[in-house]
Amino acid sequence: MKPLEPVSTTARVVLGISFFVIFFAAWAAVTFGGLVPKIFLADPVTMVREGWYLITNHGFLADIAVTVWRVVGGFILAALIAVPLGLAMGAYKPVEAFFEPFVSFARYLPASAFIPLFILWAGVGEKQKLLVIFVGSVFQIVLMVAVAVGSIRRDLVEAALTLGARDAGIVGRVMVPYAAPQIAEILRLVLGWAWTYVIVAELIGSSSGIGHMIIESQALLATGQMIFGIIVIGVIGLISDFLFKAVNQKLFPWSTI
Amino acid sequence: MSGVVVKGVSRTFPGVRGGDPVQALAPVDLSVGEGDFVAILGPSGCGKSTLLRIVAGLDRPTTGTVTLDGKPVTGPGADRGMVFQSYTLFPWLTVVENIEFGPRERGVGAAERRAVAEKLMAQVGLTQFANHYPKQLSGGMQQRAALARALANDPKVLLLDEPFGALDHQTRSLMQELLLSIWETHRKTVLFVTHDIEEAVFMANRVLVMSARPGRFKSEVTIPFAHPRSYKLKTTPDFGRLEEQLTEDIRGETIIAVQAGF
Numbered sequence: 001m002k003p004l005e006p007v008s009t010t011a012r013v014v015l016g017i018s019f020f021v022i023f024f025a026a027w028a029a030v031t032f033g034g035l036v037p038k039i040f041l042a043d044p045v046t047m048v049r050e051g052w053y054l055i056t057n058h059g060f061l062a063d064i065a066v067t068v069w070r071v072v073g074g075f076i077l078a079a080l081i082a083v084p085l086g087l088a089m090g091a092y093k094p095v096e097a098f099f100e101p102f103v104s105f106a107r108y109l110p111a112s113a114f115i116p117l118f119i120l121w122a123g124v125g126e127k128q129k130l131l132v133i134f135v136g137s138v139f140q141i142v143l144m145v146a147v148a149v150g151s152i153r154r155d156l157v158e159a160a161l162t163l164g165a166r167d168a169g170i171v172g173r174v175m176v177p178y179a180a181p182q183i184a185e186i187l188r189l190v191l192g193w194a195w196t197y198v199i200v201a202e203l204i205g206s207s208s209g210i211g212h213m214i215i216e217s218q219a220l221l222a223t224g225q226m227i228f229g230i231i232v233i234g235v236i237g238l239i240s241d242f243l244f245k246a247v248n249q250k251l252f253p254w255s256t257i
Numbered sequence: 258m259s260g261v262v263v264k265g266v267s268r269t270f271p272g273v274r275g276g277d278p279v280q281a282l283a284p285v286d287l288s289v290g291e292g293d294f295v296a297i298l299g300p301s302g303c304g305k306s307t308l309l310r311i312v313a314g315l316d317r318p319t320t321g322t323v324t325l326d327g328k329p330v331t332g333p334g335a336d337r338g339m340v341f342q343s344y345t346l347f348p349w350l351t352v353v354e355n356i357e358f359g360p361r362e363r364g365v366g367a368a369e370r371r372a373v374a375e376k377l378m379a380q381v382g383l384t385q386f387a388n389h390y391p392k393q394l395s396g397g398m399q400q401r402a403a404l405a406r407a408l409a410n411d412p413k414v415l416l417l418d419e420p421f422g423a424l425d426h427q428t429r430s431l432m433q434e435l436l437l438s439i440w441e442t443h444r445k446t447v448l449f450v451t452h453d454i455e456e457a458v459f460m461a462n463r464v465l466v467m468s469a470r471p472g473r474f475k476s477e478v479t480i481p482f483a484h485p486r487s488y489k490l491k492t493t494p495d496f497g498r499l500e501e502q503l504t505e506d507i508r509g510e511t512i513i514a515v516q517a518g519f
Contacts, residue, residue, distance in 0.1 A: 161315065162337060164334060180349075254348055
C-alpha cells in the first residue's frame with residue numbers, strides 16, 4: 001500500500017462489502033453472545049424479522065413513501081429557490097453583498113429548533129415537515145452554489161468576452177455550464193442532510209413516516225424495529241446517492257474525463 | 258486611420274494592501290496597419306500583456322486611447338479575437354462547439370456556423386477531433402482549437418498573448434508555421450506578444466522591443482523576409498543577425514527586470 005496508489009475495481013468492491021460483513025458479524029457476535037441485553041440492542045435476525053412484520057402488518061412501505069415524499073418535496077422547493085439565487089449571487093457581486101451576510105447567519109439557525117415554531121404556524125401536517133426540510137436545505141444550497149459559481153476561472157470569462165459574449169451569454173453559456181457539475185454535487189450532498197431533518201421533524205408531532213415509526217417503537221422497546229427503520233434510511237440514502245452520481249455522469253460527461 | 262492605433266496608453270495598478278501603486282505601462286504609442294503582423298517582445302513583467310489586454314478591452318488604460326478603424330475601444334468585442342497563454346477552451350464544449358461559440362453568441366444560424374467551424378477545423382488539422390472534449394486533447398491541439406475559435410468570428414484583429422508559451426519546443430515550432438500559414442491566407446491584422454525572439458522574428462513583419470517595467474517601446478526592427486516563409490529561414494545568416502540584434506536589445510532589459518525581482 002502506497003499513498004495514492006490506485007486500487008482495482010474488484011478489490012474495491014470486495015473491500016467495500018467486507019466492511020459490511022465485518023460490521024454485521026460484530027453486531028451478531030455481541031447480541032447472540034449475550035454481551036448486550038436484547039432489550040437495548042436486538043440481534044440482526046430479530047431486526048430482519050421485525051422489519052418484515054412492520055412491512056406486512058403495519059404498512060411500513062407507506063411510511064417509507066411518506067418520508068421520501070417529504071424529503072424530496074421539501075428539497076425540490078429549496079433547490080428551486082436556492083439554485084437561481086445562488087447563481088445570481090455568484091455572478092453579480094452586489095446581489096451577493098445584499099444576501100450573503102443574512103444567508104450566512106441563517107445557515108447556522110438549526111432547522112430542528114424551528115420545529116415547535118413551525119408547528120405553531122403550520123400545524124403538524126405536511127406543510128410543517130416540508131418547511132423543516134426547506135429551511136434546513138435552502139441556505140446551505142444558496143451559499144454553496146454562490147461559491148461554486150463565483151469560483152469560475154476568470155480566463156474563461158475573458159475568452160468568452162473576446163468572442164463577443166454579452167452578460168446573458170457569460171452567465172448562461174459560461175458560468176452555468178461551468179458550475180453545473182458542482183451544483184449537482186452540492187445538491188447530492190445537501191439531500192443527504194435533508195434526510196436527518198425529516199427524521200427529526202417526524203419524531204416530533206407526526207402520525208406517519210419512518211421517524212414516527214421509530215419513536216412509536218421506542219415506547220414498545222422494539223429495538224429491532226428502530227434499527228430496521230434506521231437501516232432503511234441508510235439504504236434509501238445510498239440508492240439516491242447512486243442515482244445522483246449516475247445522472248451527473250450522464251449529464252456532465254466532460255467533468256469526469 | 259484603419260487598423261489599431263494606441264495613443265498615449267499607460268496603466269497604473271493601485272497598490273496592494275497599502276503599498277505603492279505600480280506603473281506597469283508607461284505611456285506608449287503604437288499603430289498597427291491593416292494586415293500587418295506585429296510582434297511585441299519583452300522580458301516578463303514588462304507590461305506587454307497589459308497592453309494587449311487593453312487593446313482587447315479586457316483592461317482599461319489609466320491614460321490614453323485605443324482605436325480600431327477610427328472607433329474607440331471601450332470594451333471587449335468580437336472584432337478583436339484573442340488567444341491566451343492559458344488553455345481557455347470551454348471544457349464542457351467539444352472542439353466544434355467551442356469554435357462555434359462566438360458565431361452562436363452573435364446569432365449566426367446553425368448551418369452557417371457549422372460550415373465556418375468545419376472550414377477552420379480543416380485549416381488547423383482538427384477535423385478528426387471535432388467531437389472531442391478539450392481535456393482529451395494535447396496542449397498544442399487545444400491552442401490550435403483556440404486559434405480556430407478566435408478566427409471563427411472573422412475578427413478584424415487577432416490578439417495573441419504568448420499562445421505557444423506553455424508548449425514544448427517542437428510543438429511550438431509547428432504551431433508557428435501553422436499560424437504563419439493562416440496569416441498568409443487570411444492576412445489578418447495580428448498583434449503578437451511573446452518573449453521568444455526566434456518566434457517574433459520568424460512570424461512578424463515588425464518587432465517592437467519593450468523595456469522593463471514600466472514598459473515602453475525601446476526599439477523597433479522591421480523584418481524584411483518575404484512571405485510565405487519556410488522554417489528553413491530560421492537557420493539563415495540574415496535571420497541569425499536579426500536575432501542577435503534583438504538579443505542585445507532585450508538582454509539589458511531582462512537584466513533590469515531580474516534585478517527588480519519581477
